[in-house]
Amino acid sequence: MSVPTCIRxxxxxxxxxxxxxxxxxKVDLVVPAAAIHAREGFLKLSGVPPVLDERGVxxxxxxxxxxxxxxxxxxxxxxxxxxxxxxxxxxERLDLYDANVNGLLHGLPSIAExxxxxxxxxxxxxxxxxxxxxxxxxxxxxxxxxNLDVLTAVLDGIRAADADARIRDCDLSETSMHCKVxxxxxxxxAPNFLTGYRNPFANPDLEADRQRVASTVDFWRPLAARxxxxxxxGSEPVVFAGFRFSNSETGHHALTLKPELVVRICGNGxxxxxxxxxxxxxxxxxxxxxxxxxQDTYRKKLAVIxxxxxxxVTEWLSPAFLAEQVAELExxxxxxxxxxxxxxxxxxxxxxxxxxxxxxxxxxxxAAGQLSAxxxxxxxxxxxxxxxxxxxxxxxxxxxxxxxxxx
Numbered sequence: 216m217s218v219p220t221c222i223r224x225x226x227x228x229x230x231x232x233x234x235x236x237x238x239x240x241k242v243d244l245v246v247p248a249a250a251i252h253a254r255e256g257f258l259k260l261s262g263v264p265p266v267l268d269e270r271g272v273x274x275x276x277x278x279x280x281x282x283x284x285x286x287x288x289x290x291x292x293x294x295x296x297x298x299x300x301x302x303x304x305x306x307e308r309l310d311l312y313d314a315n316v317n318g319l320l321h322g323l324p325s326i327a328e329x330x331x332x333x334x335x336x337x338x339x340x341x342x343x344x345x346x347x348x349x350x351x352x353x354x355x356x357x358x359x360x361x362n363l364d365v366l367t368a369v370l371d372g373i374r375a376a377d378a379d380a381r382i383r384d385c386d387l388s389e390t391s392m393h394c395k396v397x398x399x400x401x402x403x404x405a406p407n408f409l410t411g412y413r414n415p416f417a418n419p420d421l422e423a424d425r426q427r428v429a430s431t432v433d434f435w436r437p438l439a440a441r442x443x444x445x446x447x448x449g450s451e452p453v454v455f456a457g458f459r460f461s462n463s464e465t466g467h468h469a470l471t472l473k474p475e476l477v478v479r480i481c482g483n484g485x486x487x488x489x490x491x492x493x494x495x496x497x498x499x500x501x502x503x504x505x506x507x508x509x510q511d512t513y514r515k516k517l518a519v520i521x522x523x524x525x526x527x528v529t530e531w532l533s534p535a536f537l538a539e540q541v542a543e544l545e546x547x548x549x550x551x552x553x554x555x556x557x558x559x560x561x562x563x564x565x566x567x568x569x570x571x572x573x574x575x576x577x578x579x580x581x582a583a584g585q586l587s588a589x590x591x592x593x594x595x596x597x598x599x600x601x602x603x604x605x606x607x608x609x610x611x612x613x614x615x616x617x618x619x620x621x622x
Contacts, residue, residue, distance in 0.1 A: 218339050218348070220282070222387045223605060224429035230385035230394070234363040240339040242266055242275055245355050248330040253316035254278060256309040258289075258349050260336075279338055279349040284390045284465055288352040292334065293319040335359075337465060350389070351465035360516060362392040365462040365470060368517045369394070372524025378532050383457075383482070386605030390465050393605045395484055397457035397477045398532040403541045405476075407548040408589045409452035414481045415582035415597045424601035453479045456537040458527065459486065461609060470494040470520065474531040475612070476540060483596035487540060488613045490531070492523060548589035550622045555580055562591065562618045572611070575601065588622035591615075 218240045222233055244263060252259045257278040266273045281289065286304065290297040295315055303312040322329040337351035337359075373380050379400050386393040416422040455477040462470045473491035475484045530536055552558050555577060563573040580594035592615040599611040 220348075220350075220387070220389050222385070223603065224425075224600070225385040225387070227382045227385060227394075230366070230387065230392075231363070233387060234366065234392075237339070238361070238363055239270070241361075242273055242338045242340055243359060244275060244336045244338065245333050246336050247333045248320045251320055251334070251336075253313040253320075256304060256312050257281075257346065258316075258336075258352075273340060275338070275340070277341070277347060279336075279347045281349040281352070282389045285349045285352050288466060289316060292352060292354070293330075295319065353466045357466055358512075358516070359464065360462060360470060360513075360520075362387070362462050362464055364513075364517055365392070365460070365520060366394065368520040369460055369472075369524045372521040373528055375521065375525040376528040376532075378528050380457075380528065380532055383477070386608070388605050391461055391463045391606050393459060393461045393609055395457065395459040395475070395477075397455045399455060401456035401532050401534055401537055402453050402479075403456075403534075403537050404452055405454045405541050405544060405548075406452045407545040408454070408541070409478065409480070409593075410549070410585070410587070410589070412452070412478075412480065412585040412590070412593060413583050415579045415594070416481055418582040421579060421582055421597075421601070428601060428603045454485075454537075454541060455479065456532045456534075457484065458531045459484065459609070460524075461606075472524065472527055474527075474536070474540075476537070476544070478593065478596075481597055482600065483593055484612055485544075485592060485596055485615050486609075486612045487616070492527060494520070494523075544589075547619060548587060550588040552580075552586050552588065552590060552622055555586070558591070558622060562621050565621060566614050566618060568614075572598070572602075588619045591622055592619035 218237050219233060220237075222229065225233075244260075244266070246260065246263055250260055250262050252261065257280055259278045260276050263275050266275055283301070286300055287297050289295070290300040293316065300312065300315070303309070303315070318327070320330050333355050335351070335353040335355050335357050336349060337353065339348040339350060341347040370382075373396070378398060380396050380398045382394055383397050384395040416425060456474075457477040458472060458474045460470070460472045471491055471493045473486055473488055475486040477484050559573055559577050559580070562568070563576075568576065575598045576591075576594045579598045580590055583590060583593055583597065585593060595615040595618050596612050599608040602608040602611065
């Protein structure tokens with residue numbers, strides 16, 4: 216069974232359907248190094264007992280194709296330079312890939328001892344006799360919290376807070392899930408922050424960029440029509456209170472919640488990372504059956520996520536919190552930008568934008584026609600909607616306020 220691993224700009228129903236498909240194909244194993252061998256760039260498992268769970272008996276011996284994220288984890292756990300291992304795969308030197316991985320896992324006679332550790336492998340099983348996917352190669356102390364359960368726990372927290380909040384956008388990559396929430400009844404005017412701002416996606420080329428990474432029709436225009444909020448681009452300087460949450464099942468990140476301000480005109484999300492709350496996925500050492508370990512602790516972990524969401528939603532989606540954040544934005548928004556290219560060159564160097572990102576932000580800045588510090592922030596958050604990688608898009612949104620402060 217081929218299971219999609221990435222989706223961008225999806226609605227909640229699409230995300231739930233994909234996560235349910237992934238859940239049905241997931242297998243998690245704590246496996247000793249002796250049972251793992253590299254063969255032609257795949258990781259082959261041999262001598263591993265079948266998994267017995269509510270789905271029945273699942274045979275796990277076979278070969279699994281590592282994702283790029285899993286390759287980086289293999290490199291880290293075995294202390295192989297990551298760029299070297301990536302290059303071996305890119306250059307199709309799978310003989311050297313196998314030799315490096317096997318040599319460090321199993322040792323060499325009279326030279327090096329075999330690795331005595333066990334590793335948590337997160338897998339998607341394949342069709343009988345076919346290959347599966349190695350999603351993650353982790354320490355056996357990694358505390359697993361699955362995306363579908365995180366999504367459910369956060370929704371429970373929103374309901375517990377009795378908040379009128381809706382998930383407006385969902386992303387999923389090989390390494391992380393990102394979901395954005397907004398409160399349509401908690402809004403404020405931000406005239407300085409949005410003075411002269413036009414929707415950059417009125418530009419057909421920029422809208423095409425966004426649609427290329429989107430999995431569904433753009434959410435915001437039908438939303439505005441349904442709620443009677445039609446507008447000429449730039450005519451209504453309204454922002455909504457919102458927040459976003461992200462989770463990783465594969466060890467690269469943690470569960471994170473952070474507030475954001477959502478611009479009605481184009482769906483830009485200006486995050487406020489200073490308030491972010493992060494829960495790392497690291498727990499007690501796993502037994503040979505990670506599911507047995509999780510049954511003892513999982514419900515408590517999810518209950519904590521629900522409680523934290525309830526508390527943060529109550530604060531972040533309040534009119535008082537929104538008004539305070541908008542007031543701070545308004546103070547810094549009007550600084551003029553007279554030389555956009557030079558300004559963005561300085562901002563890009565200080566914040567680590569790539570050349571492609573700098574050019575993209577400049578295109579959005581020009582299209583929006585807002586020649587101010589606020590225009591820089593809005594250009595960053597509109598450009599991020601066209602970035603294929605959800606994690607990088609999220610990181611760019613975190614940099615919008617620092618970019619504005621540099622003007």
